Structures are given as structure tokens and as C-alpha cells.
Amino acid sequence: MSSASGSKTYVEIAAQPAALAAAALQLKQQSDWVDRYLKSGRFDEVIFIGSGSSYYQAQTMAATYRKWLGKSALALPSSELYLFRGQHTALNRNYLVVGVSRSGESTEVVLALESVQNLSGYTICGITCYEQSTMARLAECLVSPLGKEESTVMTKSFSSMTWMMQAAIASASAHALQHQADLEAVVAADSDVVQRADAFIQGLVQSEKLNKYIYLGMGAYFGIAQEACLKIKEMSYVWTESYGTLEFRHGPKSVVEPGTLVCVLLSEQARAYELKVAQEMQQYGAYVLIVTAEAGDDTAFANGVFEVGGRQLSDEARAVLYLPGLQYLGYYTALAKGVDPDSPRNLTQVVKI
Template sequence: MTTTAREIASQPKIWRCALADHSAQATDLLSLPGSRVLVLGCGTSAFVAESFAVLREAAGLGQTDAAYASEPWPWRDYDAVIVLSRSGTTTEVIAALDALPDGVRTIAVTGVADSPIAQRADDVLLLDFADEESVVQTRFPTTILLLARNAFGEDVGGLPGQAEIALAQPSGIDVSRYTHFVYLGSGWTYGLAQEAALKIREAAQAWAESYPALDYRHGPLAVADDRSLVWIIGPVEASLIRDIEHTGATVITGTQDPLVELALTQQLAVAIAEYRGLNPDTPRHLTRSIVLS
């Protein structure tokens, strides 16, 4: 078993640890009732930031925006900025922190205690127990979202058990049938769809896309055919399923909690990589962190 596969399978254990030992601190640092919050990240962390922002606003905790740390973003007089970085060394995230106005509270969610990002932040939610050896992130981002949902008032106590059962089952997906993978989501699950597609690209070097669910009919549907697998994470309209199936594509509609579904999509990415003769532990052109000179 590859390191990536082991780390995917370890998520139930990691989630239990997070809820048992880090719930109180996560609630204190992530909920911030009434505050205007900006969440920043790059790559996977940017997608997690998008899901986080939707979840926090939906919980009624205050205005929450998400942005790529690597892109220019407008300043809107935020009370706090949360930065997400597994390694704590990403150059663009460090630059974004350094560019913030004086006096703005900064909170880092990271896996490395003595990293440059942790050292710059006012407060740190340290998830070193969820850090990974793999280049491709799996359990670190899902643990952030698990703790965020718990902090925002959701009952997520049953998710480790659900994930344990789901990950132990065979997927039933014949990866040899497909050359095109599409993930769709809505609301906070759109961030998960983007992350799921990224995993296919990173681990398996395969053609993978992601879209807001109902927008898929507005153009991207044109390339779907019998070699396409379309996985919808979260609620879905029956008419969309019919329209996709009309192209000949195979449609999967999630029956698990969306976070568990994300873990299953990570598992599928490894299976595709192995079918293609690739090692997901050594993704092409990628490193654990983007550190620029």
C-alpha cells in the first residue's frame, strides 16, 4: 500500500483525534461570532477556504470571504484573517500575511509548529497529528473541515465511523472504463468537488474537471460521453442526473456525508493512478510545498 493510500485510510482515526482533543480550540479560533473574516490558501487549501466560507456564513457567524493567497484580493476591512497551510512554508501565503494591514488578527491552521506561517500568526491551530508525508494532501484538509463544521454547530460525531465503514468497502468502480472524470457540488460542496478533481489530476495525471452542479449544463456537458464518470457530491436535482445520463456518461450520486464522499474520491484517485501505472506518492512536477526563491 502506498503512503498516500495509508493516509487516506487513516482519516477516521485522525478525525476522532481531532474531535476529542482539538474541538474547543478550533471552536474558539474558527467560529469568531460576528467577525468579518477572510480565509486564504493555495491549491487544496484554497478549495477548503471556499467551503469554510460558505459554511461559516450559513451558520450565521458573520461575513466570510475566501481567496487565493496567490492572487490579488480586495481588502474589505476584515476583523480577522485565517490562513490555511499544511506545511506552513508556502511563499504566497507568507507574502499575503506580510501584506496585511497592521492590527488585523491573524490565525494560522497548519501542520508544522515552527513554520514561518505559524511564527507570523497571532494564533495557531496546530494540526500536526493530521500532517502527511505525501505530497498530495488528503487527511489534513478533511480534518480542517470536520473541525470547522463542529465549530459552526453541526453534529459531526458520527462521521469517523461512517468514513471507516465506507473506506473499507470496495468502490465498485471499474476505472478502466473511464478517461474523463467530473465532480459537481453546490454551496459548500463545490469546494469539495474542486478538491476531488484536483486529486485525480495530481495523483493520476488524468482528465478531471469540477463545476457548480447546476452550471454543468451550461456548456461543460458538451464533452461528456460514455467514457465520462460524473460524481455529484451533495444534493442534486433529478433533472440534472437525467441530462447527464443522456450523454452516455455514468453518474454517481453521493449517499454519504459530503466529507466522507471526499475521502472516497481520494481513494478513487489512487485506484486510477495505480491502473495507469503511476505512484501517487510521487506526483509529476509537484512538491510538498511551493517555496519560491
């Protein structure tokens, strides 16, 4: 492994604060997008579609949309809408389909959008980091201008696109001022979180010998847990899975043993229940890492606790602050295994069929 291994990925993880700030400025310039799509009363349901990481952020976007707007939303893999649309949608409903793609070139998201663009009851739009992409030419897109990446794995693009869509949703909410204030606090806190996460995760990887990785999250954090699972799998090729926190107790917990990392993305809404799961996994021999707004007496049992701050914020707004530590965990685990996270095997930045 060369001394330059992982250099692109490292720079891009560290660049998240600037990418969030740029997304905030860009959204002000694209406020008419919010008016046309998210403030419109024409749609019975919004369907966020993406592939891989883009699907996982679509899950967080959909959860935020439902919670903040009180309206129906769904997240689907792009291929499901393209190939199995009838199993997910109903007749006589008006759908807004939001394509989510870093590159705007993923074959599946483009095919899915093309498949519905001329159908009655469907309107398409999207979010991307590339304003001249195929998807951006096909549908009107929000653009995260500093989300563009050289590395194969998504890091700052995921964070900035997720935050940007949440900010767009906030603008359409009846409680816009509160949600917007929460998201502005996230931008202000992100630099500190990135720096602390770097040192914290580097120390954890150096001190612990782990061979299984489990990520648990609920609500808006379920998509984040799936993304965390994918990050470490992409970068370091280790065995890993993700589940809804309480769902993990219903069978999958049988894989827990010494050497297993169980990382719980702790919400405030279900904090007490999620901590019970964490304690149970520790009893089975797991190394329990809790990512939370704030540590307390109730988290003292954990093997590791990383605080992102912002306990006064909503769980949805805080979601992006959970990402830096999870991304660094994939990065430093890869380096420890002698793997270059910039060039994961079998992967390309854009997946085409």
C-alpha cells in the first residue's frame, strides 16, 4: 500500500463542512425548486429513488419528509420503480418521483425516471452533484456544488445531498423556522464533529481488534446505519450488516460474539429502548460503540461513546452529524488492513448496466 493510499477519501471526508455550507447557499438560489415540488399540493405521495448509497440517503430523506411535512413518502431502489412499479404504486394517485444520484449518471435512476416521465400521475425531479449530468438534463435537480468527489465511495456527497434535501423539506414545512434553525446549527457544528471523529475513530481502530461490524439505527437513522454498513464494506471488505435496532434482537443477534462491533446510532425518540439493546449485545461479548447527541449515565456501560452534540435538535436534523465518524471507521479500518479506500475492488464511481 502506497503512502498516498486513501488520500482522496480522507480529504473528501474532511471537506464535509464546506460542502454543507455550499449546499445551503445553493438552495437559496434554487428556492423555486422547493416551491414547484415540495410546496405543491398536487402530489399524493413522494417517492425518493436511488441506488446503493443514494438509496440509503433516500431513506433518510423520506423519513424526514414524512415527519416534518406529515405527508406520505416512500424510498425505493431505482430498479424497483423501473422494473416493479406496479408492486409499489397504486392507480389514480399523483406521484412526485425524486431521483437521488451523486453523478446523475447511474443507469438505474435514469431508466426509472425515463420510465415514468410521460405517464399520467407522475412528475419527476432530482438531486445530484453534477449539474450537466444525464439526470439533471432529464429532470430539474437540486445541485450540491461541492459534493463532487474523486474517490469511488460517497462521503461528502452523501452528507451534503442529504442535508440539502432536508433543508428543502424544512422550507416547505409549517414549522420551517425551527427546522431551518436546527439545520443551520448542524452546519455550524459539522467542522468540530469531523475533527473530533477523526481522532476518536483512529484511536478506536488502533486499540481494538474487531472482525464483525453491526450497525443499528431506527427512524431517520436506519438509512444512516445502512450507509455506515456499506462504507466499511466498500472500503475495507469486512463482514458487516445493518438492522433496525430493535429488529436485531429477533434472530440476527445470534451472530454476536467477542470481536463483534455493535454500533448503535442512538436517537432521542427511542433512546431508552435502544440502550437496552446495546446493553444486551455487550452481555454477549460485543464491543458496543454508541454514537449519540450526548453521553449520560445511561451510556456509561458502553465500550465507546462518540458525542456529536445538538441534543436540542430533532433526530432528523442531527442525522448528518452521525456520518463523519462512521465514514472514518471505514477509512481507518481499511488502512489497518492494508487496503486502499480510494480504490475499492470491483467498484466504479458510476454503475451502469
